[in-house]
Amino acid sequence: MPPSLRDSLSRSPVPVHSAGQPDSYAKKALLASAVGYAMDGFDLLILGFILSAVSASLKLSAAQAGSLVTGTLLGAVIGGLAFGVLSDYVGRVKVLSWTILLFAVFTGLCALSRGYWDLLTYRTIAGIGLGGEFGIGMALAAETWPANMRARVSSYVGLGWQSGVLAAALVTPLLLPHIGWRGMFAVGLVPALVSFIIRRAIGEPELFVERSRARREGMPVWMLVKDTPTTKVSVGMFILCSVQNFGYFGLMIWLPTYLSRQFGYTLTRSAVWTAVTVLGMCCGIWTFGQLADRIGRRPVFFAFQAGAAIMVVVYATLTTPAALLIGGAVMGAFVNGMLGGYGALMSELYPTQARATAQNVLFNLGRAVGGFGPVAVGTMAVRYSFHLTIALLAVIYVIDMVATALLIPERRGTALE
Numbered sequence: 001m002p003p004s005l006r007d008s009l010s011r012s013p014v015p016v017h018s019a020g021q022p023d024s025y026a027k028k029a030l031l032a033s034a035v036g037y038a039m040d041g042f043d044l045l046i047l048g049f050i051l052s053a054v055s056a057s058l059k060l061s062a063a064q065a066g067s068l069v070t071g072t073l074l075g076a077v078i079g080g081l082a083f084g085v086l087s088d089y090v091g092r093v094k095v096l097s098w099t100i101l102l103f104a105v106f107t108g109l110c111a112l113s114r115g116y117w118d119l120l121t122y123r124t125i126a127g128i129g130l131g132g133e134f135g136i137g138m139a140l141a142a143e144t145w146p147a148n149m150r151a152r153v154s155s156y157v158g159l160g161w162q163s164g165v166l167a168a169a170l171v172t173p174l175l176l177p178h179i180g181w182r183g184m185f186a187v188g189l190v191p192a193l194v195s196f197i198i199r200r201a202i203g204e205p206e207l208f209v210e211r212s213r214a215r216r217e218g219m220p221v222w223m224l225v226k227d228t229p230t231t232k233v234s235v236g237m238f239i240l241c242s243v244q245n246f247g248y249f250g251l252m253i254w255l256p257t258y259l260s261r262q263f264g265y266t267l268t269r270s271a272v273w274t275a276v277t278v279l280g281m282c283c284g285i286w287t288f289g290q291l292a293d294r295i296g297r298r299p300v301f302f303a304f305q306a307g308a309a310i311m312v313v314v315y316a317t318l319t320t321p322a323a324l325l326i327g328g329a330v331m332g333a334f335v336n337g338m339l340g341g342y343g344a345l346m347s348e349l350y351p352t353q354a355r356a357t358a359q360n361v362l363f364n365l366g367r368a369v370g371g372f373g374p375v376a377v378g379t380m381a382v383r384y385s386f387h388l389t390i391a392l393l394a395v396i397y398v399i400d401m402v403a404t405a406l407l408i409p410e411r412r413g414t415a416l417e
Contacts, residue, residue, distance in 0.1 A: 100196040243403075280332035
């Protein structure tokens with residue numbers, strides 16, 4: 001039986017001495033995970049860009065429009081819990097395929113919506129399918145790559161999300177005027193089909209197969225809070241994931257609207273500025289993974305959290321096109337660069353029998369909190385201003401730093417249990 005999480009947390013971090021290289025299966029597992037996460041990002045940003053068109057067509061209020069994003073993210077919480085547990089029992093690849101099918105069917109139904117309630121229902125159920133993507137994909141990648149490259153491979157999965165977001169930012173202005181918002185939902189089926197095909201071509205990771213034969217210590221969910229040290233870590237990860245999602249969705253869903261209302265940007269120009277911000281995020285995620293494998297998880301988290309707190313305040317003061325372009329890229333690098341570290345961090349903090357559950361449950365509970373980001377930003381922007389609202393996001397990154405300092409141990413390079 002694998003040693004308990006209490007024992008693993010009490011040990012000193014094991015330095016990385018070996019420089020293992022990934023095999024062909026590891027590369028296929030990474031591709032499957034990254035493409036699936038790209039589907040996730042593509043779908044959610046498309047929704048952000050077409051909210052105005054959907055609202056006009058279905059006569060939705062601002063609150064109803066924002067709730068479509070919230071419903072999707074709350075659905076992801078349900079899916080994260082259910083599919084994370086299932087994947088720790090049944091298998092990573094098999095359950096990932098199920099999540100894709102569920103997402104594909106209900107995304108297709110979104111294109112046929114006739115009103116607010118049926119669209120909200122379809123979005124929520126599609127979100128259940130999306131909920132399995134992050135945690136299971138991160139666990140799959142972490143279990144197949146060498147320890148000395150674990151943070152990097154986690155960042156590569158995170159870059160899958162950003163590639164999907166970037167594709168949505170570039171494709172939507174080109175296609176929306178011609179195929180409408182219903183057609184855009186249909187376009188969202190393409191990455192789902194690609195991801196499904198890729199996943200059908202790979203098997204389960206050897207580590208999962210080996211550990212699944214061992215007697216379980218308990219239900220995967222309860223293993224996240226089975227003792228005080230484990231509970232402390234889980235609370236810390238919940239805070240980190242909540243801040244990550246709240247800041248990201250609060251900014252990205254409203255960024256096109258902010259640029260349009262404050263500076264009169266057209267959809268195309270907003271998309272270009274958003275795309276540059278996303279490119280900055282890609283650079284941040286890649287950099288995070290490289291640094292975290294070399295100097296440790298905690299120091300890099302501290303640096304990026306401080307950078308995010310500073311940059312959201314700075315961005316709120318920018319007014320010229322060039323400053324918004326450069327500032328958006330730098331802000332994006334810090335705000336979303338931390339996504340490159342969660343997969344490796346949680347993989348090292350929890351055993352194989354609960355790894356996908358930990359990744360999915362904690363990150364998607366964070367998504368549930370993050371789902372209120374667009375609503376909170378929109379509400380505060382109406383009452384105060386976009387400038388002030390964006391600047392106030394700095395507070396959550398200070399909370400993030402405190403949680404990291406008090407609750408998260410360093411586990412760089414440890415062997416997975």
